[in-house]
Amino acid sequence: MIRAVLIETNATIVGSTYQYASSANYQPSTGNGRSFTKEEEDKKSDVIVLGYSLANDLFPSGSALNKKIVVKSKNMKIIGILDKKGGSFGGPDVDQYAFTPLGNVFDFNGTQNINQILIKTPSKDLVPQVKIEAKNAMLKKFNKDAFTVFDSSQLLSSINTIIGTLTVALAGIAAISLVVGGIGIMNIMLVTVSERTREIGLRKAIGAYPNAILIQFLIEAIILSSIGGFIGVLLGSLGALAINNFFPARVTISSILIAFGVSALVGIIFGVAPARRASRLSPIEALRYE
Template sequence: EDDKNSNVVVLGYNLAIDLFPKTSALGKKIIAKGKTLKVIGVLDKKGGSFGGPALDDYLFVPIGLVFEFTGTENINAFNIKADKQQSIETIKSEIKKILLKKYNSEAFSVFDSSQLLSSINSIIGTLTITLTGIAAISLIVGGIGIMNIMLVTVTERTREIGLRKAIGAYPRAILIQFLIEAIILSSIGGAVGIILGALGTWGIAQFFPAQITIGSISIAFGVSFAVGVIFGVAPAKKASMLSPIEALRYE
């Protein structure tokens, strides 16, 4: 289409949805800079990227139309995609050879996005370690909070526990009861965390590719369950070991 300088356009994913929300954009016509362009393609959803454009919001036309729209034939940059990771250095070398035939080495630069990717991965690694530490501390603090709440609950329900044991309740049944209560308490906290996490993920997804998976939800509930069990054992055991006589005397 570049050779023919045709009045055609390829739309980014979001742009196609915005312009034609209820039908396919293929074959439709749009007006850009006073020209009627036929849509011959729609890109798959790409999402945003660090240091790069959000291609989902772009439209792409033959280079002849770009010159016409901008009023200049100057090209500031080329984006070239390698078909294989191993080809990047070879391609960079070939590009430099071609450009050096026309320009001196100070007139251009060749940037490899893998350099940016390496920096991003390093930052993400540091953030992951930091957030993991914060999450671990939060779990411990939350677990201690659950344990304190359950210990207070056991103290407040001492006479109830004594009465249940006096009429034949087994220590095991009381232990399981308080353990279940601790698990329910931690699971409620986990559910609130999942909801907040889902809202946060939705917000991030407006700018970068992000999604919450069933696996991450399962892990969150699993961790909540484990916290309830680990920090609920001590209060539950204390409740199950209360002497019915001493418990009934408690004021």
């Protein structure tokens, strides 16, 4: 499966063999047309498949399917529209791609240059062997500097390394933020205990148990931290919504539950000291407090 590329303004016209779409998972879904066939490739038929964003840009008020567009003086029929793929870090935006038979782009360019050959193996275990065979086949026609053999495991390894580094960095930032937030909650609760000393003394004087006062202040600390968790979830959801046009992002129920769980835990951990202080106040001393 091979392809050649011609870049036009904000879109990329990709010339490919008919197998390329299925191998790269660039096929229209049911109801959105189809990819071109081998016969259409052999005949260099004037057909084209548009990426999601490109189709919407060209035909914002209706479906682009079965419409015609002019590409390098050729009237090309739109036979398919791809589902939204989204961009990637440093990668192409397939939503702005258009696919047409390889021969058409050869005609557009005036040359027969190929910039990519995609090989899909039935199993990942075959990748090393196929990689060697592909390299040997290319060496028979070109010198070693004319091409590069690249497999997806290399890309996956690089991505995993980047994700791992980012995860550690973000975890560190999150941990520091939680500690700072927890200290803030503890300080607020200590001030609250000081301001409500007489109230605590009065409750103890009429029979309130220390554990009841302890639980009361712990609940207040949990509520305070949960409010912070709610604000964080709200801002995170808005952030995910904002970047969803560039990268697929969503907030799941599980992540929301985890956020509130961590918030409650922070409230408990940093609320214990103020709550214990409140529960241990002497009612006589508390009632004397001004």
